[in-house]
Structures are given as structure tokens and as C-alpha cells.
Amino acid sequence: MNYRINFDEPISQMIQRLKQEHVYFESTFKKVEKSINENTIKEAIKTIHDLSESIIKHAVEEEARLMRVIMHNAKEESADSIKIMQEHNWVVDFLKHKLQNIEGEINIQHSQQIQQQIEEKVKGEINEFIANLRNHFSEEEQIVFPLALKADSSYLNKG
Ligand SMILES: [Fe+2]
Ligand SMILES: [Fe+2]
Numbered sequence: 001m002n003y004r005i006n007f008d009e010p011i012s013q014m015i016q017r018l019k020q021e022h023v024y025f026e027s028t029f030k031k032v033e034k035s036i037n038e039n040t041i042k043e044a045i046k047t048i049h050d051l052s053e054s055i056i057k058h059a060v061e062e063e064a065r066l067m068r069v070i071m072h073n074a075k076e077e078s079a080d081s082i083k084i085m086q087e088h089n090w091v092v093d094f095l096k097h098k099l100q101n102i103e104g105e106i107n108i109q110h111s112q113q114i115q116q117q118i119e120e121k122v123k124g125e126i127n128e129f130i131a132n133l134r135n136h137f138s139e140e141e142q143i144v145f146p147l148a149l150k151a152d153s154s155y156l157n158k159g
Contacts, residue, residue, distance in 0.1 A: 003056075003060045005060070005064045005065065007065070011065065011066070011069055011148060011149065011152035012149060014066075015066075015148065015149060018058065018062065018145070019141065019145070021058050022137045022141070025133070025137070026137070028051055029134070032044045032048060032126065032130060036123050036126060041119050041123065042106065044123075045102060045103060045122070045126070048095075048099060048126065049099060052099065056091075056092055056096075062085065062088075063085055063088065065148075066144060066148040067081065067082070067085055067148075069148055069151045070144075072151065073151035073154050074147055074150060074151035078147070080143050081144045081148075084139045087132075090132070091136070094129050098125070102122050102125065102126075105118055106119070106122060
């Protein structure tokens, strides 16, 4: 996937789209949790895997466009938003590296007892990732998106 960014999309429109994407990601998290509860752990991993590129693209767009307008027009208020954007580091690390390790681990043949231990560990890791990501989305919607909107409109007003 390429991460070509559309710089022509108005910020307010983009924020609406990013919020819709959060809703979509949340609906797939529900699917993942269902798979975990039903013990179809490979299905849970596959669902996250299939979502990886869209989540990474979403994060790249937030940094390239929202942080750009914030740093230009609301730099003095940017500290919290910068911290929230830095959370993308563990998001990307999980999706690009950790998930691969998990897939490797889960696909090796082990004794049943060890297989069970691995599955429990993986379930914990996936649940933690989802919980952190939910929290990340809500921080963005409460802090980053409103600040980006404000920074964008102050820019527009300045003409
Ligand atoms: Fe994000
Ligand atoms: Fe987001």
C-alpha cells in the first residue's frame, strides 16, 4: 500500500472521515474480541492483520495533516497532541513486528499444553492492544481533532 496523502481534502472533512474510520476500526475490534471469546485465536489474528495497513495509513495521515496544521497555527497548545501522536510508535511496532512474532509462534506445532499457554498469552496481548488503541482514538477525538479544527479555522480566518 502506498501512503500518498491527499493534501486537498479540507481538514474538517478529513476529521469527519477519520472519526468514521475509528467507528469502523471499533467494529472490527468487536469481531476480534468475539473470535477471542470463541477461542478462534487465528481468526482474531487474521482480522487484525487485514486491518494493519488501514490503521497505519490512518496514523500517517493524522501526523502528516493534523499535526502539520497544529504545529503551524497552535504550536503553544500542541504538547498533549504531540504525546498522543507518539503513541503511533507502539501501534506501528505492534502491527509491523509484534504481530509477525505472534503469527510465527501460533503456527508452530507445540504440545497441547504449551499451545494453550501461548494462546492465553496472545489473547492478553491482543486485548491489551485493542484497549490501548481504543483509548488512543478517544484521546484523539477529545484533544487532537478539536485542536486541529481550531488551528485550521484560525489559519483560514487569517486568510
Ligand atoms: Fe492515531
Ligand atoms: Fe485516529
